[in-house]
Amino acid sequence: MFSKTVKRYHLGLLDKVQISKLILTKTGALAGKILKYIFLFCMCFVVLYPLIYMISVSLRTVPDLYDPTVIWVPRHWTLDNYKMVWQAINYLKTLVQTVFLTTFSTFLNVSTCAIIGYGFARFRFRFKGLLFGLVIFSIIVPSQSIAIPLFVQYYAFDFFGLGQIGRLFTGEPLTINLLNTPFTLFLPAMFGQGIRSGLFIYIFRQFFRGMPRELEDAAYIDGCGVFRTFIRIMAVNAIPAFISCILFSFVWYWNDYYLSNLYFNDARTLSTALGSLQDMLRSMGMDFYTDPYLIVAQMQAACILTILPLIILFIVLQRQFTQSIDKTGIVG
Amino acid sequence: MASKNRRGMNLERRRSLAGIMFVLPWIIGFVGMFIRPLVSSMLYSVSNTKISPRGMILEYIGFVNFHKAFFSDLYYSQYLFGEVSGMVSNAVIILAFSLMMAVIISGEFKGRTLIRTVFFLPVICGSGVVLSILNGDVMSNSIISGERASMLFQTKGIDSLLLNMGLNYDLVTTLTGIVDGIFNLTWKSGLQILLFLSGLLSVSPSLYESAKIEGATRWEVFWKITFPLVTPILILNVVYTIIDGFTDYSNKVMRYILNFARELNFSYSAALSWIYFIIIMAIIGITYAIINKRVVYTVE
Helix, strand or coil: CCHHHHHHHHCCCCCHHHHHHHHHHHHHHHHHHHHHHHHHHHHHHHHHHHHHHHHHHHCECHHHHHCCCCCCCCCCECCHHHHHHHHHCCHHHHHHHHHHHHHHHHHHHHHHHHHHHHHHHHCCCCCHHHHHHHHHHHHHCCHHHHHHHHHHHHHCECCCCHHHHHHHHHCCCCCECCCCCCHHHHHHHHCCCCCCHHHHHHHHHHHHHCCCHHHHHHHHHCCCCHHHHHHHHHHHHCHHHHHHHHHHHHHHHHHCCHHHHHHCCCCCCHHHHHHCHHHHHHHCCCHHHHCHHHHHHHHHHHHHHHHHHHHHHHHHHHHHHHHHHHHHHHHC | CHHHHHHHHHHHHHHHHHHHHHHHHHHHHHHHHHHHHHHHHHHHHCEEEEEECCEEEEEECCCHHHHHHHHCCCCHHHHHHHHHHHHHHHHHHHHHHHHHHHHHHHCCCCCHHHHHHHHHHHHHHCCCHHHHHHHHHHHCCCCCCCHHHHHHHCCHHHHHHHHHCCCCHHHHHHHHHHHHCHHHHHHHCHHHHHHHHHHHHCCCHHHHHHHHHCCCCHHHHHHHHHHHHHHHHHHHHHHHHHHHHHHCCCCHHHHHHHHHHHCCCHHHHHHHHHHHHHHHHHHHHHHHHHHHCCCCCCCC
């Protein structure tokens, strides 16, 4: 760092005042850098602390769990907690089901939200401001408050009132029971009412608003229709926004407990399995479930098993994801 | 001339029709899967609900539940006041913290990919059951020997030290409250950091270059260029942070409301949630109105 300065001094390019000034600023910069790294390291530790804690606890045997001298590294390593949890929640089957539900819901949710967000960003129509205000309103109302009426609605689903036409023919409205089917998750996602859809609509709207109009104008002049312009020009250029939204939507569907617990009888996803883990261990007839420490260790093992696929996915996609964030600079 | 005018009208109309087509799925979903259940929940709040094999039976009772919430419920207004006042300070801290973190990790330095990956981890696992298990376990002074490690995030000795130094009690509790909540803070600002980061990276470098040539200091550059240009993201983050804080599982009011729902007292829980949402709406409306005037949009 200083070698260059010293060299320039020996060559007679700098006088003494200049060099002392230079060294001072450079030392300041160096100190700032070191401070920054120390700060970042501390923050990283704070962020990673719970993960390290989970891994550490989940690998311990019972004596280690009671041993106050074991802080981070277990004395006796064991994978028994993982094996137990793996059996209890039927891991592979649950994993496949979770991946299926999450992938489809995410796909439907994000693609619909992009279309809707584009509609709000680029077109003028009556009541647009009001409708967008309602989008914000739908973010604010938590899903819990409308979940019970929705549950009743899915129990006898009448296709948004269309089923009432059935009265004309059979005297009874045409309804089907959607509970326990994946449609309880897919249907809201298809119509922009999935998990935090409002937020995605907002993000897409902000993103499309920031894109230059010239892109679309060029496409219109070339004779592209509105929808084709959206797919060919806007959606392709919005890939960074898509990647972030897909990641978030995937994570939120994956971690969703409330909705899937309400709509499905069985513990179909990993999160619901995690929520009812204690009962599951009990039903397996493990007589040592009564040990509170062991349950804690098993819970941590189950947590790791639940988020492990997400972490692997994230590490695999990490490069694209970070690049997608970097690339927003080119577009915006 | 006249035909040209008509064509312009037509184009505009066609555009607006296309816009409605784009938004149509949302309108259907909003009416069918949002307004309808919302109206039902409104009806629950002014009726007595009974569950029968045929479905919910409603009996109109008027605004008894709302009256009860304000005048005879011991806990509700207390929780409500606590959460609302705590929310405001929390939101400010989360926003300032996430903006600062985003500024730090947006620069070029060695290992920034690694650090960004680490900071996105809370977003990945920081929701749902995992977080509530962690909350129950890591934060509440865990029963396992991790106790010493979790002391890291507590300020047991420091507050009395600061008080002995003659500092104001409120100031000390606020400060130690922030430190105690640092785990929550980092794990709750994942999304905000990410959104700020994408906003920061979209600021054109030529602006910074010209500012440098003009001789602006880094402080000036931040307040005159960076900050105004991330205000669109800021407003999104403000709204998101407020909502996230209010609908969080650890929120006392939310839990209180859900408890009644679990006891199948749907009508009272619906009434409580209605009061709660009206307050949230008012807060968000006011904040949005204040900030929206100062938002800088580069396009349009």
